[in-house]
Amino acid sequence: xxxxxxxxxxxxxxxxxxxxxxxxxxxxxxxxxxxxxxxxxxxxxxxxxxxxxxxxxxxxxxxxxxxxxxxxxxxxxxxxxxxxxxxxxxxxxxxxxxxxxxxxxxxxxxxxxxxxxxxxxxxxxxxxxxxxxxxxxxxxxxxxxxxxxxxxxxxxxxxxxxxxxxxxxxxxxxxxxxxxxxxxxxxxxxxxxxxxxxxxxxxxxxxxxxxxxxxxxxxxxxxxxxxxxxxxxxxxxxxxxxxxxxxxxxxxxxxxxxxxxxxxxxxxxxxxxxxxxxxxxxxxxxxxxxxxxxxxxxxxxxxxxxxxxxxxxxxxxxxxxxxxxxxxxxxxxxxxxxxxxxxxxx
Amino acid sequence: xxxxxxxxxxxxxxxxxxxxxxxxxxxxxxxxxxxxxxxxxxxxxxxxxxxxxxxxxxxxxxxxxxxxxxxxxxxxxxxxxxxxxxxxxxxxxxxxxxxxxxxxxxxxxxxxxxxxxxxxxxxxxxxxxxxxxxxxxxxxxxxxxxxxxxxxxxxxxxxxxxxxxxxxxxxxxxxxxxxxxxxxxxxxxxxxxxxxxxxxxxxxxxxxxxxxxxxxxxxxxxxxxxxxxxxxxxxxxxxxxxxxxxxxxxxxxxxxxxxxxxxxxxxxxxxxxxxxxxxxxxxxxxxxxxxxxxxxxxxx
Numbered sequence: 220x221x222x223x224x225x226x227x228x229x230x231x232x233x234x235x236x237x238x239x240x241x242x243x244x245x246x247x248x249x250x251x252x253x254x255x256x257x258x259x260x261x262x263x264x265x266x267x268x269x270x271x272x273x274x275x276x277x278x279x280x281x282x283x284x285x286x287x288x289x290x291x292x293x294x295x296x297x298x299x300x301x302x303x304x305x306x307x308x309x310x311x312x313x314x315x316x317x318x319x320x321x322x323x324x325x326x327x328x329x330x331x332x333x334x335x336x337x338x339x340x341x342x343x344x345x346x347x348x349x350x351x352x353x354x355x356x357x358x359x360x361x362x363x364x365x366x367x368x369x370x371x372x373x374x375x376x377x378x379x380x381x382x383x384x385x386x387x388x389x390x391x392x393x394x395x396x397x398x399x400x401x402x403x404x405x406x407x408x409x410x411x412x413x414x415x416x417x418x419x420x421x422x423x424x425x426x427x428x429x430x431x432x433x434x435x436x437x438x439x440x441x442x443x444x445x446x447x448x449x450x451x452x453x454x455x456x457x458x459x460x461x462x463x464x465x466x467x468x469x470x471x472x473x474x475x476x477x478x479x480x481x482x483x484x485x486x487x488x489x490x491x492x493x494x495x496x497x498x499x500x501x502x503x504x505x506x507x508x509x510x511x512x513x514x515x516x517x518x519x520x521x522x523x524x525x526x527x528x529x530x531x532x533x534x535x536x537x538x539x540x541x542x543x544x545x546x547x548x549x550x551x552x553x554x555x556x557x558x559x560x561x562x563x564x565x
Numbered sequence: 566x567x568x569x570x571x572x573x574x575x576x577x578x579x580x581x582x583x584x585x586x587x588x589x590x591x592x593x594x595x596x597x598x599x600x601x602x603x604x605x606x607x608x609x610x611x612x613x614x615x616x617x618x619x620x621x622x623x624x625x626x627x628x629x630x631x632x633x634x635x636x637x638x639x640x641x642x643x644x645x646x647x648x649x650x651x652x653x654x655x656x657x658x659x660x661x662x663x664x665x666x667x668x669x670x671x672x673x674x675x676x677x678x679x680x681x682x683x684x685x686x687x688x689x690x691x692x693x694x695x696x697x698x699x700x701x702x703x704x705x706x707x708x709x710x711x712x713x714x715x716x717x718x719x720x721x722x723x724x725x726x727x728x729x730x731x732x733x734x735x736x737x738x739x740x741x742x743x744x745x746x747x748x749x750x751x752x753x754x755x756x757x758x759x760x761x762x763x764x765x766x767x768x769x770x771x772x773x774x775x776x777x778x779x780x781x782x783x784x785x786x787x788x789x790x791x792x793x794x795x796x797x798x799x800x801x802x803x804x805x806x807x808x809x810x811x812x813x814x815x816x817x818x819x820x821x822x823x824x825x826x827x828x829x830x831x832x833x834x835x836x837x838x839x840x841x842x843x844x845x846x847x848x849x850x851x852x853x854x855x856x857x858x859x860x861x862x863x864x865x
Contacts, residue, residue, distance in 0.1 A: 222667045226660060227653070318651030322704070325616050325645035326668035327637045327711060 220336040246359040257362030273369035291356040295389040299401035302345045307405015308418040349398035382481030391537040396544025403551035444526040451517035465498040481528040490520030574624035584610040588771040599762030600751040608751040616645040644713030650704035654693030669711035677710035698729030718750040755838040769848035789817045789830040807843040
């Protein structure tokens with residue numbers, strides 16, 4: 220059965236290897252120069268005011284590099300979906316549509332073993348491909364990520380820190396979970412729907428929904444967030460919005476003393492810790508005359524309350540999320556085994 | 566006589582539609598059994614149940630004295646050629662043989678290779694580019710190569726042209742002669758079955774209408790032609806399967822184990838096809854659907 224699975228999987232495997240090779244060539248051709256630019260910028264090993272060096276480096280990253288940077292992120296984010304749609308969904312539907320399941324299931328092999336082999340080999344390949352892309356990209360983009368972290372998020376999205384949407388989802392071990400889940404989801408849709416094109420569409424829709432729900436709704440709650448209060452210092456780097464009638468809001472995207480932390484929520488509170496949205500009248504006046512009411516607000520005891528995930532939770536969150544996706548993938552695989560080994564069949 | 570397939574009240578429902586219902590039959594071992602019936606009689610459903618591709622909704626089915634599915638030991642004993650001979654279009658003929666070897670512990674590689682060779686097929690050709698006849702041959706090789714005790718063929722020649730059909734059946738007969746296994750073969754083309762089968766089962770609406778060795782069936786069915794008369798006046802022991810009348814003449818198909826003595830009748834042999842058709846018509850509601858004055862064509 221391993222041979223048959225491999226033989227049936229061969230065209231996809233060739234495509235995957237070609238895609239990996241193309242990605243490797245693209246990164247291999249541009250990566251060393253990017254690394255040498257980074258070394259020349261002396262951002263690494265810099266003491267003191269590094270912001271300037273990092274900004275210079277990022278400004279020098281032009282031409283093809285931002286293109287490769289964005290393309291790489293897109294490839295890694297899309298890979299599990301593409302695998303689910305083009306490897307997972309047709310895996311079983313193809314057998315149903317051509318009737319070959321009748322040939323396969325009347326050989327001396329149980330359906331459970333047949334399906335298990337078909338799941339394991341392409342499933343592992345899906346994981347290897349996606350994680351392979353991620354590791355290559357991780358090597359390539361490391362200088363940009365490091366420099367952008369120094370600047371606190373200028374020019375490149377990786378500057379949002381390791382928890383940022385493209386960064387967290389494309390690095391570490393989570394691509395393993397996404398690939399396994401995408402593939403298993405495709406297979407399950409195929410087992411239930413039995414027709415290739417609708418199964419592909421359903422796979423894509425569900426996978427996209429899950430991949431949006433995870434960073435927006437689930438990942439922030441994987442671990443209870445840490446609460447902190449940040450004073451409105453003169454070098455306050457948050458974004459402030461002012462509206463009519465003294466209404467104001469603070470949004471913090473960088474927390475002093477916790478660089479790279481994932482800020483989940485932030486807002487102005489008074490000395491008692493209650494949220495405030497209207498400035499004291501004297502501060503409204505300051506805002507109107509100087510444009511910066513920060514010090515006035517600070518003198519009123521107003522500070523910023525923040526909830527965040529510290530960087531120390533990066534790997535626990537990576538592993539937890541990967542575990543969730545792998546568990547989902549295994550549950551789907553188990554369902555497929557149960558379903559095909561079960562009674563109903565057309 | 567042991568049975569290769571034995572069913573009891575067997576039924577299979579797809580959502581609200583019964584493809585087979587309350588089917589009780591016994592298919593004896595050591596024969597080439599032809600399973601005939603009109604489209605929709607439940608032949609394919611019955612055979613898919615027999616090889617475990619389907620699970621029954623009601624009733625029981627035993628194949629080679631065991632439940633049809635689940636264990637590899639049972640799967641190894643049954644060779645199956647599904648309708649339209651589904652093969653992997655992207656795999657070559659040789660790769661299909663390799664598939665057979667990898668998935669069947671009892672695989673007879675020597676036989677399979679010899680057969681493909683003898684059929685004149687190119688082992689390197691992709692199955693997707695084979696003709697219908699060639700595909701059926703490869704699928705048959707796959708089914709026989711696992712050395713089954715029972716070979717089940719579901720409409721193996723339905724989609725083949727007449728020449729390919731004849732060649733396939735001749736090859737099948739040779740394979741059957743060469744190796745010893747029971748065969749169950751379904752078809753709605755009775756003329757084809759006549760060539761290979763020595764036992765016949767007529768299935769209409771899930772019911773067995775006629776079953777028995779072909780010789781015996783032919784020996785006990787007679788076509789009587791004579792002056793017009795009421796079939797009800799025939800002696801006991803002569804069962805009328807079909808009757809047709811013109812103004813002056815009556816033609817009857819009767820089943821009897823005794824000789825027909827009445828000199829008023831001209832007794833002639835009946836062909837298998839006419840016999841089977843008569844049973845199918847009988848099942849479909851006697852002669853009511855026929856046009857008046859219909860004559861049964863007689864093959865001498």
